[in-house]
Amino acid sequence: MDYSNLVSKAFEGRKNAYAPYSNFKVGAAVLTEDGKIYTGCNIENASYGATNCAERTAIFKAISEGHKTIEAIAIVGVINDYTYPCGICRQVISEFASDNTKIILGKGKNEYIVKTLDEILPGAFTKKDLEK
Numbered sequence: 347m348d349y350s351n352l353v354s355k356a357f358e359g360r361k362n363a364y365a366p367y368s369n370f371k372v373g374a375a376v377l378t379e380d381g382k383i384y385t386g387c388n389i390e391n392a393s394y395g396a397t398n399c400a401e402r403t404a405i406f407k408a409i410s411e412g413h414k415t416i417e418a419i420a421i422v423g424v425i426n427d428y429t430y431p432c433g434i435c436r437q438v439i440s441e442f443a444s445d446n447t448k449i450i451l452g453k454g455k456n457e458y459i460v461k462t463l464d465e466i467l468p469g470a471f472t473k474k475d476l477e478k
C-alpha cells in the first residue's frame with residue numbers, strides 16, 4: 347500500500363500548526379473508510395494543558411463529519427525523523443481503529459514507516475473492556 351499521498355496531506359496540515367510555545371510543529375492526516383482525508387495540526391494554548399495534538403485535531407474533524415472508522419492516520423512532526431503519537435492520541439486512535447488500521451509515521455513524502463495500533467499501544471483499554 348502506498349501512503350505517500352496521505353503523508354503529503356499530513357505535511358499540508360503541519361503548515362497550519364499553531365505552536366508558538368514549543369515551536370514543535372505536527373501535522374496529521376486521517377484516511378476514512380470511504381476514502382476521505384481529513385488533515386490536522388497541533389493547536390497550542392497559553393494555558394498549555396489546553397493544547398490539542400495534530401492527530402486529535404484530524405480525528406475529531408473526521409468523526410464530527412460522521413465517520414466512524416480510521417483506515418489510516420499519517421503523522422509528521424520533526425523533519426528527518428519519525429514522530430510517534432503521544433499516549434493520549436494513541437488512546438483516541440484506538441477508539442476509532444479497526445483491526446486493519448495503520449499508523450503511518452512520516453519523515454518525508456516517500457519516507458515513512460507503517461505501524462499497527464497493537465505495536466504502539468499493546469494491551470489497549472477499549473470499549474470491549476467495558477462489556478466485560
Ligand code: THU
Pocket residue numbers: 365368370371372387388389390397398399400401430431432435
Ligand atoms: N504534539 C502533537 O501534536 N502530537 C503528538 O503526538 C505529540 C505532541 C504536539 C503537542 C504540542 O503542541 C507539541 O507537539 C509539543 O509537545
